Amino acid sequence: MKWKVLEKSELPALVAKLTEEYEVFAPVKEKNIVSFERLSSENQAYLDFWNTKKPPKDVFFPQTETLFTYRIAEKDVEIVEIPAAKGKRVLFGVRPCDARSFVLLNKFFSSGEHKDVYYLEKRRNTTIFGLACTSPRSTCFCTSLGGSPFGKDGMDLLLQDINDKYLIETITEKGEELVEKFPSLKDAEKADVERAKKLSEDAETAVKSKVSVKDVSEKLDRMFEDPLWDQIYQKCLGCGICTFLCPTCCCFDILDEETVEGKRVKIWDSCQFSCFTLHGSGHNPRSSGKERMRQRIMHKFNYFVNDFSEIFCVGCGRCVQECPVNLDIREIIGAISARQAE
Amino acid sequence: MKTAEKEWSPKILAFLCNWCSYAGADLAGISRMQYPPNIRVVRVPCSGRVNPYFIIKALQRGWDGVLVSGCHPGDCHYISGNLVARRRFAVLKDLLEYVGIEPRRLNFSWVSAAEGEKFANVVKDVVEKVKALGSAKRLVKR
Amino acid sequence: MEDLENLIREIAKKLLSEKKVDLIIGYEQGTLPLHTTPCFVDKAEDVKKLVWNASCDANLSKYVVDRKEKVGVIAKGCDARLIAVCAIEKQFPRENVVIIGIPCLGVVDRKKIETKLGDREVLEAIVEDEQIKVKGEGFELVLQKNDFLCDSCLTCRHRNSPIYDVFVGKKVPEVKGANEFAEVSSLESKSAEERWKHFKEELSKCIRCYACRNVCPLCYCKMCFVDQTMPAWFGKTNDLSDTMIYHIVRAFHVAGRCVDCGACSRACPMDINLRELMKKTEKIMKERYSYEAGVSLKEVPPLGEFKMEDSQEFIK
Numbered sequence: 001m002k003w004k005v006l007e008k009s010e011l012p013a014l015v016a017k018l019t020e021e022y023e024v025f026a027p028v029k030e031k032n033i034v035s036f037e038r039l040s041s042e043n044q045a046y047l048d049f050w051n052t053k054k055p056p057k058d059v060f061f062p063q064t065e066t067l068f069t070y071r072i073a074e075k076d077v078e079i080v081e082i083p084a085a086k087g088k089r090v091l092f093g094v095r096p097c098d099a100r101s102f103v104l105l106n107k108f109f110s111s112g113e114h115k116d117v118y119y120l121e122k123r124r125n126t127t128i129f130g131l132a133c134t135s136p137r138s139t140c141f142c143t144s145l146g147g148s149p150f151g152k153d154g155m156d157l158l159l160q161d162i163n164d165k166y167l168i169e170t171i172t173e174k175g176e177e178l179v180e181k182f183p184s185l186k187d188a189e190k191a192d193v194e195r196a197k198k199l200s201e202d203a204e205t206a207v208k209s210k211v212s213v214k215d216v217s218e219k220l221d222r223m224f225e226d227p228l229w230d231q232i233y234q235k236c237l238g239c240g241i242c243t244f245l246c247p248t249c250c251c252f253d254i255l256d257e258e259t260v261e262g263k264r265v266k267i268w269d270s271c272q273f274s275c276f277t278l279h280g281s282g283h284n285p286r287s288s289g290k291e292r293m294r295q296r297i298m299h300k301f302n303y304f305v306n307d308f309s310e311i312f313c314v315g316c317g318r319c320v321q322e323c324p325v326n327l328d329i330r331e332i333i334g335a336i337s338a339r340q341a342e
Numbered sequence: 343m344k345t346a347e348k349e350w351s352p353k354i355l356a357f358l359c360n361w362c363s364y365a366g367a368d369l370a371g372i373s374r375m376q377y378p379p380n381i382r383v384v385r386v387p388c389s390g391r392v393n394p395y396f397i398i399k400a401l402q403r404g405w406d407g408v409l410v411s412g413c414h415p416g417d418c419h420y421i422s423g424n425l426v427a428r429r430r431f432a433v434l435k436d437l438l439e440y441v442g443i444e445p446r447r448l449n450f451s452w453v454s455a456a457e458g459e460k461f462a463n464v465v466k467d468v469v470e471k472v473k474a475l476g477s478a479k480r481l482v483k484r
Numbered sequence: 485m486e487d488l489e490n491l492i493r494e495i496a497k498k499l500l501s502e503k504k505v506d507l508i509i510g511y512e513q514g515t516l517p518l519h520t521t522p523c524f525v526d527k528a529e530d531v532k533k534l535v536w537n538a539s540c541d542a543n544l545s546k547y548v549v550d551r552k553e554k555v556g557v558i559a560k561g562c563d564a565r566l567i568a569v570c571a572i573e574k575q576f577p578r579e580n581v582v583i584i585g586i587p588c589l590g591v592v593d594r595k596k597i598e599t600k601l602g603d604r605e606v607l608e609a610i611v612e613d614e615q616i617k618v619k620g621e622g623f624e625l626v627l628q629k630n631d632f633l634c635d636s637c638l639t640c641r642h643r644n645s646p647i648y649d650v651f652v653g654k655k656v657p658e659v660k661g662a663n664e665f666a667e668v669s670s671l672e673s674k675s676a677e678e679r680w681k682h683f684k685e686e687l688s689k690c691i692r693c694y695a696c697r698n699v700c701p702l703c704y705c706k707m708c709f710v711d712q713t714m715p716a717w718f719g720k721t722n723d724l725s726d727t728m729i730y731h732i733v734r735a736f737h738v739a740g741r742c743v744d745c746g747a748c749s750r751a752c753p754m755d756i757n758l759r760e761l762m763k764k765t766e767k768i769m770k771e772r773y774s775y776e777a778g779v780s781l782k783e784v785p786p787l788g789e790f791k792m793e794d795s796q797e798f799i800k
Contacts, residue, residue, distance in 0.1 A: 321516075
């Protein structure tokens with residue numbers, strides 16, 4: 001693992017050089033909203049934010065993705081597959097919580113016999129260049145979920161702001177490969193690395209919001225019919241904000257658009273939508289908000305733990321910030337955690 | 343085979359109510375009245391059957407203009423279908439124009455079964471106006 | 485408004501203990517500063533949870549439809565009007581709902597405060613009658629509440645709920661003469677080309693989360709048009725044409741029923757100015773049919789009826 005120094009004034013040039021060799025996705029500010037966009041001559045990277053509005057999952061798992069196009073001809077159906085994006089990409093400016101989400105998404109998309117090539121291909125071709133958090137927000141709770149503001153899970157290299165300059169820490173081979181394209185970068189001094197470690201500790205202490213998840217999954221094993229669900233779902237509107245802005249939520253729907261000449265598309269779906277589990281017969285096993293809210297909590301804090309031994313949440317706090325009725329997942333987990341263990 | 347360069351000609355989707363406007367269009371045909379061949383007719387039982395979604399979907403599919411024609415108020419075969427439709431179309435037209443769809447893409451008329459000439463004139467007028475706008479691009483789904 | 489808060493609690497306690505209602509729907513303190521959250525109280529002793537201040541922005545009329553029990557709901561002017569519209573549209577038995585009217589001087593727009601503070605996060609806030617005191621790391625500010633009200637509140641003509649069964653406290657004077665259609669008129673004065681460009685740009689930010697639809701009390705359809713399949717009317721992808729159509733059709737569906745409560749714009753995570761689209765439908769209804777939604781329990785919304793003399797200047 002290498003530690004390099006980058007002068008603050010040199011960051012734009014570094015990013016510009018990256019765009020020459022890679023397709024670069026970075027946070028871009030549009031009016032008051034910062035989200036990941038493809039960098040081009042029309043925009044530039046913006047790093048002065050807590051976290052982006054939308055998580056970076058759509059770089060690997062786009063909200064709308066055409067799988068193939070088709071034409072129903074006289075005797076058969078002609079299918080034209082969309083070739084996988086081959087070019088090398090860099091995803092720059094990813095917060096450690098979002099980078100950790102990729103570890104979890106990887107488990108999901110590569111599980112089982114049929115791996116999701118659409119996600120995996122893009123992920124394989126991408127170098128993830130993280131951005132450490134020096135001032136977490138009051139709604140951040142990454143440390144309760146196995147993450148931290150300077151965390152390195154799921155990324156290839158990490159940019160750290162140590163006040164008067166940046167440090168770049170390479171984490172994987174891919175990260176080292178990227179840094180080698182900038183031979184003029186000097187090695188960091190021991191004092192710089194020490195300062196980064198101190199800032200990392202400070203940032204972890206600054207994450208004030210704590211959620212106890214120690215035995216939540218176990219407790220949920222016995223809570224499917226619990227009266228808790230009757231209470232907490234009532235104010236939920238059933239919109240898709242929490243799921244769409246969640247870095248780990250990845251439910252999708254597959255639709256065919258048009259009839260004779262068309263395309264098959266994969267789009268984001270949400271377990272909170274009323275039609276999510278609507279069967280062709282008309283029956284809906286999750287016909288009310290109660291079942292859907294239960295599903296969300298169980299999936300993230302129980303089913304995913306049973307399947308992949310990880311909680312399917314990284315504590316980024318976006319759902320807490322953006323829910324129109326201030327439904328707070330931390331409160332719900334707190335209520336479950338406070339249950340007596342049997 | 344020679345490929346001739348065709349000059350663009352608007353395609354207009356016309357919803358005609360069975361009892362008045364469709365009959366009026368029929369009369370125009372029987373009377374050999376000339377009018378532009380740019381309309382494609384969909385016969386509906388009543389102008390009130392026309393769902394605003396039909397009009398919006400037509401624009402999305404690339405139709406350059408839409409015409410909806412029904413019985414005069416008071417003469418609807420189903421008594422009030424056209425009166426219900428009138429408010430619906432007023433709101434839809436105002437809203438679509440506000441969003442930026444060119445005003446002359448959406449057209450509405452009352453044409454009775456005896457008004458063959460009026461029908462031909464309405465079509466001429468609509469085709470002329472839509473031709474001036476050029477082919478539809480806004481709301482078209484690629 | 486301290487005394488209103490206590491009055492609400494008293495009224496709620498009375499309604500519950502006299503069994504006039506099974507449930508009170510109001511607001512309680514949220515988990516974040518400047519937030520309140522919908523509160524469902526079914527026991528008289530829990531009424532102390534109920535609060536009232538200018539961060540009570542949620543539209544509680546959303547929770548009134550489809551209920552079997554009797555409910556009492558705190559209804560600001562806009563909320564009460566929406567309950568009235570849903571009552572006219574027979575979405576619940578009128579006798580099952582006790583509308584608790586309340587005078588409202590506007591709700592705070594958090595996005596405006598966030599813009600003002602930039603990268604300073606509010607950690608504590610006290611919302612008072614005239615001022616909002618905000619505190620964070622290394623700063624403490626007093627903001628003038630009226631500078632940070634939601635846009636829909638700036639031209640509100642129904643600060644007192646026009647329809648109610650019980651009214652909390654004293655009515656406040658209504659503001660007259662504010663030009664509520666200024667934004668719409670300004671857009672109308674532009675060319676079709678400019679308007680198209682504007683709406684295209686604004687609506688291209690949409691991520692189809694449907695928060696605007698789900699927060700709207702008027703969107704109570706069991707199957708929304710956008711969710712219909714076999715056949716599908718319009719697509720559910722991010723395609724710009726489909727996205728713009730979703731918003732245009734939703735505006736058409738709330739035409740004559742929308743009261744500009746502003747909930748859709750407030751809920752939108754991408755900060756799309758939906759009000760300037762929805763507000764146009766209000767203007768159309770006022771100008772063509774002299775109609776104002778939700779001020780009377782007897783009038784049917786315009787698209788639910790017709791008159792022989794309706795305007796038809798657009799028909800050849």
